[in-house]
Amino acid sequence: MYDATQYPTLFVKGQDGWHLDLDETCLEHTNFMIVDRMNDDKEVEVVTGLDGNISRVDGLCTNPILLGRKLGQQYIVDQYAKSEFARLRYVETHQKELCCEMYSGLQDAMGRDAQGSVGTRVILPSSFTGGDRYMHQQYLDSMALFQRFGRPHFFITFTFNPEWREMKEALAMFGTGDQTVLDRPDLVARVFKLKKAQLIRDLTSECIFGRLKARTHSIEFQKRGFPHAHIIVWLDLDRHLTPGEMDKVICAEIPDEKYSDKFGELHDNPIYEAVTKFMLHGPCGARNSKLSCMQDGHCRFNFPKKYQFETELSEDGYPVYRRRSPVDGGNTLIKFRNGERVQYTNADVVPYNKYLTWKYNCHINIEYCYSILAIKYHIKYINKGSDLASMTVGSADDDSEGANNEARNEVDEHRTKRYISGAEGAWRLRGNELAERKPTVSRLPLHLYNQQAVYFVPNDKKGTIERMEKSSRTKLTAFFELNEEDEFARTLLYREIPEHFTWDCKKRRWNRRARGWDEGIPEAIGRMYSIHPTKVELYSLRLLLNSVRGATGYSNINYYNGVQYETHQEAAIARGLVKSDVMWIACMKEAHETETYIPRLRKLFVSILTKCEVGDHRKFFEASKDLMNEDFLRRYKRQYERNEMGVEFEDGWTLEDFATNSCLAHLEKLLELEGHSLDDFHLPLANLDKEQVIQNSMLEEIIGEEGNLPPNKAKEFYEENFPKLNPDQLHAFNTIKQLILEDNRDGLLIFLDAPGGTGKTFTLNVLISWIRMEDREVASSATSGIAANLLHLGRTAHNRYKLPINPTKDSTCNIPT
Numbered sequence: 085m086y087d088a089t090q091y092p093t094l095f096v097k098g099q100d101g102w103h104l105d106l107d108e109t110c111l112e113h114t115n116f117m118i119v120d121r122m123n124d125d126k127e128v129e130v131v132t133g134l135d136g137n138i139s140r141v142d143g144l145c146t147n148p149i150l151l152g153r154k155l156g157q158q159y160i161v162d163q164y165a166k167s168e169f170a171r172l173r174y175v176e177t178h179q180k181e182l183c184c185e186m187y188s189g190l191q192d193a194m195g196r197d198a199q200g201s202v203g204t205r206v207i208l209p210s211s212f213t214g215g216d217r218y219m220h221q222q223y224l225d226s227m228a229l230f231q232r233f234g235r236p237h238f239f240i241t242f243t244f245n246p247e248w249r250e251m252k253e254a255l256a257m258f259g260t261g262d263q264t265v266l267d268r269p270d271l272v273a274r275v276f277k278l279k280k281a282q283l284i285r286d287l288t289s290e291c292i293f294g295r296l297k298a299r300t301h302s303i304e305f306q307k308r309g310f311p312h313a314h315i316i317v318w319l320d321l322d323r324h325l326t327p328g329e330m331d332k333v334i335c336a337e338i339p340d341e342k343y344s345d346k347f348g349e350l351h352d353n354p355i356y357e358a359v360t361k362f363m364l365h366g367p368c369g370a371r372n373s374k375l376s377c378m379q380d381g382h383c384r385f386n387f388p389k390k391y392q393f394e395t396e397l398s399e400d401g402y403p404v405y406r407r408r409s410p411v412d413g414g415n416t417l418i419k420f421r422n423g424e425r426v427q428y429t430n431a432d433v434v435p436y437n438k439y440l441t442w443k444y445n446c447h448i449n450i451e452y453c454y455s456i457l458a459i460k461y462h463i464k465y466i467n468k469g470s471d472l473a474s475m476t477v478g479s480a481d482d483d484s485e486g487a488n489n490e491a492r493n494e495v496d497e498h499r500t501k502r503y504i505s506g507a508e509g510a511w512r513l514r515g516n517e518l519a520e521r522k523p524t525v526s527r528l529p530l531h532l533y534n535q536q537a538v539y540f541v542p543n544d545k546k547g548t549i550e551r552m553e554k555s556s557r558t559k560l561t562a563f564f565e566l567n568e569e570d571e572f573a574r575t576l577l578y579r580e581i582p583e584h585f586t587w588d589c590k591k592r593r594w595n596r597r598a599r600g601w602d603e604g605i606p607e608a609i610g611r612m613y614s615i616h617p618t619k620v621e622l623y624s625l626r627l628l629l630n631s632v633r634g635a636t637g638y639s640n641i642n643y644y645n646g647v648q649y650e651t652h653q654e655a656a657i658a659r660g661l662v663k664s665d666v667m668w669i670a671c672m673k674e675a676h677e678t679e680t681y682i683p684r685l686r687k688l689f690v691s692i693l694t695k696c697e698v699g700d701h702r703k704f705f706e707a708s709k710d711l712m713n714e715d716f717l718r719r720y721k722r723q724y725e726r727n728e729m730g731v732e733f734e735d736g737w738t739l740e741d742f743a744t745n746s747c748l749a750h751l752e753k754l755l756e757l758e759g760h761s762l763d764d765f766h767l768p769l770a771n772l773d774k775e776q777v778i779q780n781s782m783l784e785e786i787i788g789e790e791g792n793l794p795p796n797k798a799k800e801f802y803e804e805n806f807p808k809l810n811p812d813q814l815h816a817f818n819t820i821k822q823l824i825l826e827d828n829r830d831g832l833l834i835f836l837d838a839p840g841g842t843g844k845t846f847t848l849n850v851l852i853s854w855i856r857m858e859d860r861e862v863a864s865s866a867t868s869g870i871a872a873n874l875l876h877l878g879r880t881a882h883n884r885y886k887l888p889i890n891p892t893k894d895s896t897c898n899i900p901t
Contacts, residue, residue: 091159094148102166110170114163114513118149118270150258153267157506160269164509168214169499175208176495208494214518215498225525226300227678228611229318233297236453237319238333242283244276244310245362245446251275266309269506276311276507277516279444287317288522292439293333295320297605300521305508316453320605324454327395327403334450335438336389336405337430338364338415355442360417362447363434367426388431403452405435524608526582528559530615530626532652533638536561557592566594567636574634579610614678617671617688618695624652627661665699668692672708682715686747690754693765701765709744712751717743720778742778749775793876798856801876805850812838813847820851845874852876 087094087101095101102113149156210217230236245251246265254271255263265272280303286292287299301315325333339359342350365387368375377383391409407430408414417428437450512518529536536558563581566573573594576584583606585594599607612630615623628641635641642648642655649655661667675688689708698704720739748770752762762769809817816836823832838844848864853876855862864875865884872878881887 087159090162091152091155093155094152094159096148102163110163110167111513111515114160114167117163118160118510118513119147150268150270151263153263156267157269157509160506160509160513161504164513165504167513171212172208172495172499175212176493208498212498214512216494219519221527222302222519224614224678225527225611226316226521228525228609229298229300229521229523231677232609233318235324236298236316237321237324238293238315238317239451239453240315240317240440241312241447241449242280242315242444243312243447244272244279245444246272246310248275248279248445250278266506269309269510272310272507273510273514273516277511277514280313283313283315283440283444286440286443287315293317293319298521298523300519302519303511303517305505305511307503307505309505309507311507311511325452327397330403330452331395331406333437334405334435334452336407336433336435338417338428338433339438340415355438358441358445359433359436360419360428362445363436363441363449364417364419364428365432365434367421367428367432371426372421388429389433391431397454403454407431407433523606526587526608526610528578528582528610528612530613530622530629531558531560532622532625559587559594562587562593564635564637564640567634570596577631577633578629579612582606582608582610614675617668617692620696621652623667623671624656624661627656627667628652628659631659631661665704668696668698668704669707672711676711682712683750686712686750686754690751690758694755694758694760701767705767709747713740713743713747716746737774742774745771745774746778793853793856795857795859798853798876802850802853802857805846805853809847809850810843813843813850816847817851817854821854824855845871849874849876 088098102108102110106113108116149159152159208215208217210221212218251265251271254275255265255268258268258271280301284299284301288296296317297320298318299315301313303311303313305311339353339356341353341356343353344350365385366372366375366377366383368377368383368387372378373381375383377385377387389407390404391412391414392404392407393412395406396404409431410416410429414430419426419428434447434449435451436448440448440450536556560578563573563578566581566585573581573585581594583601584597586597586608587593588595597607601607612626615626617623625638625641629635632641639648642650642652644655644658647658649658656667671692672685672689675685679685685708689705689712692698693701693704717740720742724739748762748768749772751767752770755761755764820834823834836844836847852862852864856876862877863884864872864878865881866872866875866878867881872880
């Protein structure tokens with residue numbers, strides 16, 4: 085009765101909603117409920133008007149859910165949440181019953197009928213669509229395409245347009261006549277799916293950019309309710325495009341308003357209307373500092389762009405597209421925004437493709453993938469998943485150490501921290517995909533002898549034995565068996581097997597592909613799971629599988645040059661895979677290819693340094709430093725290009741030197757946690773004086789938003805409000821001012837106490853305006869967002885000082901350097 089009591093206007097007769105006694109799932113029941121079934125007995129009669137619009141004449145939609153507007157959207161979101169919560173509940177409640185243990189360990193437990201329990205807690209598996217682990221696996225699968233086919237060529241963002249003709253026709257045919265696009269998320273999902281499918285056909289079947297080797301895409305939903313797709317494509321080319329070839333595909337300029345035909349007659353340019361409507365950014369920056377893209381006084385998309393006479397390619401970042409200035413002949417456009425006259429130039433144009441923008445009549449951004457950094461960002465971006473947010477409220481008396489050790493409940497985290505829109509609910513209820521790629525990626529497990537994973541139910545001895553027999557044959561052991569009987573398979577590496585063979589889940593064996601390759605492009609590729617190098621034997625096995633062909637077993641892969649080695653590590657060393665620390669350097673480079681969060685690379689470096697046998701520590705660092713300082717260098721370059729970095733390059737220091745120095749400082753902190761130091765490994769020590777200089781300069785970016793309160797504006801506020809201070813407020817102001825002006829003061833702590841409503845915030849704002857009027861720096865913060873909004877330059881303390889939401893005795897303020 086939940087549906088009838090929660091939505092009485094939608095279920096006026098008190099009909100039952102979904103319940104356990106129904107023969108259909110919650111998903112099937114909801115899909116049945118949100119279909120307009122009132123005209124099933126007759127054909128829908130439509131009429132096409134003189135204006136080309138289509139409308140129904142047989143009657144209007146009568147399904148109350150589809151007529152419910154915002155209430156109907158809530159119902160769709162509610163039903164999708166119920167359907168997913170049921171799956172989450174199954175995962176959560178079966179964690180205690182469904183356990184996982186290594187095959188060998190389970191053999192021992194079953195053999196001795198152990199009284200103790202065995203098993204490892206399973207949290208939220210990667211098989212759960214939309215979960216964190218699922219999205220991470222999607223990212224790694226996409227990176228496998230990059231590792232197999234090289235750099236991709238184009239990154240496309242395809243956005244839903246509520247003014248599409250097809251959307252209006254769908255509303256006319258299946259709506260009430262007065263409904264808006266937001267009222268019908270079911271139609272939004274259907275129209276976008278068809279449009280997206282057509283775009284994929286244009287890219288793959290029509291080959292508008294040329295034949296493709298591979299593609300991957302993901303679907304996301306904006307908080308405004310509309311979906312968009314991120315698509316990355318690989319062309320069937322052995323090289324990348326030249327700047328001239330790129331200009332034929334990507335444009336970043338305002339097109340001509342008119343074009344002339346072969347007879348010299350002028351006509352309206354259809355591309356001009358689409359570009360000026362969908363592909364202009366802003367205005368932002370100095371023209372509009374309150375736009376949503378503005379962060380710390382700068383556009384996070386770096387608009388307006390710099391003018392560029394010709395397209396250039398750079399290994400350091402995105403290509404610099406041609407954007408001619410008005411002086412060089414670039415077009416301009418005048419628009420009115422919020423009643424103000426605004427001029428747009430080529431600096432405000434989002435890169436687009438003329439054909440796609442004209443055909444799909446929507447915001448469809450296209451970028452050229454050139455640098456490794458940009459490729460990693462793009463692939464990570466399309467697999468980042470939905471926007472998530474969560475917070476925990478606890479007692480101030482909670483034991484911090486106990487709270488810190490509290491186990492994570494990933495199922496509960498996923499259940500409580502998401503935002504679901506009506507369009508996403510309708511999309512997911514229809515069983516549509518969140519991510520897809522071609523060729524498919526087959527994930528290949530790695531395990532040592534008799535250490536494959538076995539899922540089992542405690543106290544179910546018979547079922548466990550059956551699962552053990554089934555799990556004894558994995559993709560890896562079947563690969564060894566395949567090499568014994570198939571001569572062609574012996575020419576392949578483990579990761580190459582899925583390109584020529586398919587996995588039979590029932591028979592647990594590899595079978596030869598019937599179709600083969602499509603004109604030199606495989607139907608699937610393989611990806612071995614990553615292994616942390618501290619698991620030396622397993623990591624060594626991975627190295628061997630990446631280089632040895634035709635291995636028929638664990639012992640056979642250890643055989644080399646007439647010698648049978650006892651361990652995989654010894655075999656890897658004998659083959660030269662670990663010679664001169666090549667293995668560890670290769671590990672860092674491979675991790676860098678897939679990891680976008682650079683601090684994890686520094687942690688990996690420290691783990692290898694302290695727990696593995698590295699021969700030449702200095703050489704290992706020199707080979708890895710450019711991989712580990714990438715985030716520092718990118719941040720420092722951004723500040724330097726904005727002309728906001730107050731760093732003097734004395735003693736020949738460059739930005740690269742500062743980035744490496746910051747990397748060393750962070751490595752020192754990580755090593756201290758392990759009881760070591762840089763000096764223990766004969767690595768160069770960080771120059772703390774230089775690090776302090778760069779940190780102070782970067783700190784201005786974090787706590788110095790002077791652009792939001794320049795001295796002239798501060799002076800106006802001060803002169804207007806200083807005379808309004810009452811005697812008590814004036815006393816507090818003068819006292820704090822005098823203390824600030826005193827020299828030789830290392831620090832100061834003042835507690836300003838007064839009843840509510842006596843003007844504490846007003847006094848502080850006058851003080852802040854005086855500080856900014858004197859061109860000094862100030863960082864305002866408050867414990868709550870409401871209080872912070874009342875202060876000049878205010879932020880919450882958690883945002884300002886990067887305080888953890890649930891601090892412990894070991895917590896730190898993670899202010900980035």
